[in-house]
Amino acid sequence: ELKVEQNPLFLSMQEGKNYTIYCNYSTTSDRLYWYRQDPGKSLESLFVLLSNGAVKQEGRLMASLDTKARLSTLHITAAVHDLSATYFCAVDPSTGNQFYFGTGTSLTVIP
């Protein structure tokens, strides 16, 4: 069974600091997605990574994909309180018909 693991599960960081969330998956895939979810709200698409070495940046967030290592990272630069949310990665395998979501990383940015 395909596994998608995120580390850490919980992250508390101070404003202005940098940190990285890791997403490891156990199958071949060239497509990986990052989502953000605010408490009690829907999931919002952040990044679509479609090939090995893909890097996308939006504001203080940057996502990358290494398909050979089956690893994606979400890097947070100079965190601000508005980034507090739960972040999910999702893998779209080369075979099969479903997305596999990671466990989520709950990020709290402390002023």
Added chain:
Amino acid sequence: DSGVTQTPKHLITATGQRVTLRCSPRSGDLSVYWYQQSLDQGLQFLIQYYNGEERAKGNILERFSAQQFPDLHSELNLSSLELGDSALYFCASSVGDSGTGNQPQHFGDGTRLSIL
């Protein structure tokens, strides 16, 4: 606004009952996905439909069923409800079939189901 519409937003019912959740995908999207999100289970994929056909099944209980209609809206039917079915149920849609495109899934706001 993702363009995916789910109704109702909240649903409160009792054990043993049956409910229907409804989802209208974004205009032009042919795939519909259903997910269950609870505190202890996380985000669980239930089922996917593409252009009216069932395409993938995940951790969906036999008490649950779904269908996608010719106008592409979808319904998730939950029967013989148990306390453990209390969760947030999301519908998502995408343009193509999973595994064939490069588009993310777009999520609705969810239906919060509470079983008393």
